[in-house]
Amino acid sequence: MLALQCTLRADAHGRACLPAGLLRAMRLHGRAEVWGELAHGAWLQPPDLRSALVKVQLLDATVQDQIPGRSARRRAAHWALKPAPLTLPSAAPPALRLMTLILAAHTCDRTVHCAEMDVLAHLCGHSPHQTAELLDRLVATRTLSVWHHDRAMDEVTWQLPHVSSSPAPGVAPASVAAQGFSWDGGRRPKHAQSAAPKPHPVTGTGTTTSTASFRTSA
Structure with a gap:
């Protein structure tokens, strides 16, 4: 952070x-x-x-x-402290804040959001196992309602609580998103800007493997 x-x-x-x-x-x-x-x-x-x-x-x-202008980067810096639509308790430690920011940067206007586990682990600087523990903690704080790891695809899907019935306008400031700004220090590839999440279920049923982990809040 x-x-x-x-x-x-x-x-x-x-x-x-x-x-x-x-x-x-x-x-x-x-x-x-x-x-x-x-x-x-x-x-x-x-x-x-x-x-x-x-x-x-x-x-x-x-x-x-850096390609994005300084004013756009300043707005991105402010958003990074409170990366809507994800929210964290004010006392959350930096590691959890960084994990929340990474998820927010990969959150789209769909109900189910996804990213590859190795990408999440690389961006937060932890092993996949540690990343899974951070995701568990986000469920415990109700920042996430549920998350799921498809080990066969090495893909993580998650869902936010209180999902609106209408599509969300997006997670990052429009001026930043329009420039394809990514949180790994460069510009987001074109396919990442428009890619919609794959239709993997987060209910623990359907096309998942027997070794997949599935966690929900109590």
Whole structure:
């Protein structure tokens, strides 16, 4: 989440400013070890965390060549903190917030949403098993009503609670979605922008394998 906010808020020279209030909202204020991990990977220069406005210099050259404009990226940064239509308790840890953001970026205007397990695991930086545990926690917090892993297809499907009877307008700001912005640092492939979820059931019946996992809230 921290790297994402830095990337979205960076200017053409790789400089970004993160207010202390923003870091507190992400539950990352004063977490020097998180900044240390990014600095150790030569992704940014270690910032001065004593300031109320943390100024960051990013070292990754790809950050300086982002296609979406800065205003669109700022709107995306704001949306990333509260990625509608998914909602989380304010005390949710960063790992759960990142998982929620990734799911929101893959959520469409259908009732059932889907993505490949290896894609979700790669984007959240966890193993498939850890990713499954995070999905379980999202069901426990009622952020998701149900999720299902088809092991044969390696595809995860999920459903949100309180699904509206009318199609949702979309999950990301229209200006961002129109530019094909993706949350893995680049532009989303054309097929990913228009792909509709495959009609896999989430009721535990139908064309699923005997080894598939199926989890629901109590």
